[in-house]
Amino acid sequence: MNFNELVKQFGTRQSYKKKSYVFSQGDENNYIYFVLEGVLKACYYDEGGKEYIKSFLFSGDNIASSQALSGGLCSFSLYCLKETTLLKLSYQQVRQAADNNLEFASSIIDLLMSFAMKKEQREFELLCLSAEQRYKQLLTKSPDISQQITQNDIARYLGITPVALSRIKHKRR
Amino acid sequence: MNFNELVKQFGTRQSYKKKSYVFSQGDENNYIYFVLEGVLKACYYDEGGKEYIKSFLFSGDNIASSQALSGGLCSFSLYCLKETTLLKLSYQQVRQAADNNLEFASSIIDLLMSFAMKKEQREFELLCLSAEQRYKQLLTKSPDISQQITQNDIARYLGITPVALSRIKHKRR
DNA sequence: GATAATCGTTAACCTAGGTTAAAAAAATGA
DNA sequence: TCATTTTTTTAACCTAGGTTAACGATTATC
Numbered sequence: 567m568n569f570n571e572l573v574k575q576f577g578t579r580q581s582y583k584k585k586s587y588v589f590s591q592g593d594e595n596n597y598i599y600f601v602l603e604g605v606l607k608a609c610y611y612d613e614g615g616k617e618y619i620k621s622f623l624f625s626g627d628n629i630a631s632s633q634a635l636s637g638g639l640c641s642f643s644l645y646c647l648k649e650t651t652l653l654k655l656s657y658q659q660v661r662q663a664a665d666n667n668l669e670f671a672s673s674i675i676d677l678l679m680s681f682a683m684k685k686e687q688r689e690f691e692l693l694c695l696s697a698e699q700r701y702k703q704l705l706t707k708s709p710d711i712s713q714q715i716t717q718n719d720i721a722r723y724l725g726i727t728p729v730a731l732s733r734i735k736h737k738r739r
Numbered sequence: 740m741n742f743n744e745l746v747k748q749f750g751t752r753q754s755y756k757k758k759s760y761v762f763s764q765g766d767e768n769n770y771i772y773f774v775l776e777g778v779l780k781a782c783y784y785d786e787g788g789k790e791y792i793k794s795f796l797f798s799g800d801n802i803a804s805s806q807a808l809s810g811g812l813c814s815f816s817l818y819c820l821k822e823t824t825l826l827k828l829s830y831q832q833v834r835q836a837a838d839n840n841l842e843f844a845s846s847i848i849d850l851l852m853s854f855a856m857k858k859e860q861r862e863f864e865l866l867c868l869s870a871e872q873r874y875k876q877l878l879t880k881s882p883d884i885s886q887q888i889t890q891n892d893i894a895r896y897l898g899i900t901p902v903a904l905s906r907i908k909h910k911r912r
Numbered sequence: 913g914a915t916a917a918t919c920g921t922t923a924a925c926c927t928a929g930g931t932t933a934a935a936a937a938a939a940t941g942a
Numbered sequence: 943t944c945a946t947t948t949t950t951t952t953a954a955c956c957t958a959g960g961t962t963a964a965c966g967a968t969t970a971t972c
Contacts, residue, residue: 610863610866610867612867618866618867620862620863620866631859632852632855632856632859633856633859635852636852636853636856641859641863661845661848664844664845664848665841665845666841668838668839668841668844671837671841671844671845671848672834672837672838672844674848675834675837675844675847675848675851678848678851678852678854678855679805679808679809679851680809681851681855682805682851682854682855682858683805683806683809685855685858685859685862686804686805686806686814686858688862689793689858689861689862689865690783690793690814692862692865692866692898693783693791693793693865693898694783694785694791696958697958697959698958716918716919716920717919717920718918718919718920725865725866726958726959726960727959727960727961728919728920728921729920729921729922729959729960729961729962730958730959730960731920732920732921732922733921733922733958733959734958734959735920735921736921736922869928870928870929871928889948889949889950890949890950891948891949891950899928899929899930900929900930900931901949901950901951902929902930902931902932902950902951902952903928903929903930904950905950905951905952906928906929906951906952907928907929908950908951909951909952
């Protein structure tokens with residue numbers, strides 16, 4: 567049994583309206599979520615209310631705040647861009663399953679390894695690439711992203727303002 | 740038995756001279772390294788040879804290229820800033836140990852969770868903070884960093900040029 | 913279908929940080 | 943210790959991207 571099977575069998579189903587928060591920065595929340603249906607953004611807000619987007623989530627993705635799982639508070643908010651259905655499973659349940667079943671523990675290690683690769687890639691992009699290169703790369707990896715996500719949100723994911731992204735698009739034409 | 744115990748018992752010891760590479764971007768390398776003694780930097784080089792520093796490593800830290808562990812090539816280089824002694828263990832050995840021992844699998848999950856938290860923190864800093872805020876945060880977390888690491892390298896870790904870091908320091912005085 | 917809200921573009925102006933180069937300061941090595 | 947290399951600072955100039963604001967184009971909402 568792997569993580570997706572576990573979550574599908576034992577996870578609690580929950581639906582969210584468009585524009586609602588699954589959790590907010592500063593909340594306690596030790597659940598791991600699996601996206602059955604919908605589109606979400608994981609984002610930070612600074613003291614001035616400025617938004618920075620960590621990632622977008624689509625069907626089949628999963629997410630949790632690792633800080634919150636480890637006894638802390640959520641370092642980011644999770645917001646529904648579309649009507650969304652999630653499955654949730656508490657971290658305790660997952661750890662318990664891992665501590666009782668070698669095969670499952672192994673699939674959790676695989677999951678965490680693929681998470682590590684994704685985060686390493688994101689770190690690389692933010693550290694080494696210019697905003698224009700990040701935009702190009704995003705279009706290559708997700709050519710249909712602008713069908714799902716507004717340009718404002720894409721800009722905040724790239725770490726620039728919507729105005730700057732509009733300029734980059736103009737230059738590339 | 741946790742990961743540190745395993746690596747100390749079964750790891751292969753290897754020493755490196757100052758200014759040598761443990762591995763280079765593009766290498767195959769499926770080892771996990773544990774730093775016994777020394778100081779290293781993990782860094783990317785772009786086509787023009789420009790350097791970007793992913794992280795610094797000190798005694799007690801461990802590192803591997805997750806891309807390389809998953810069958811790919813190293814996405815970064817690992818370079819010794821001081822005379823260094825490492826222990827290495829192949830990923831296969833670690834996975835085998837995890838697949839045969841629940842307690843060990845559980846400690847690997849802990850290790851990967853703490854890695855996830857670190858990477859989440861770094862992503863936050865690169866996405867949400869200005870260079871000056873990142874510098875301030877680094878000084879708070881590692882007040883003695885400039886005893887160990889040159890300002891040039893600190894700048895490349897922050898994602899700016901040494902000239903820009905010198906300017907920031909000047910402004911803060 | 914009308915009204916309001918949000919989104920994307922453009923312009924003008926500003927600032928942080930990049931680039932190059934040169935000189936001062938510090939570390940390294942024979 | 944003296945010479946060489948590496949680091950750090952400073953200056954001048956340049957560019958990417960931020961800020962604000964205005965305007966049209968979409969999209970939601972009633």
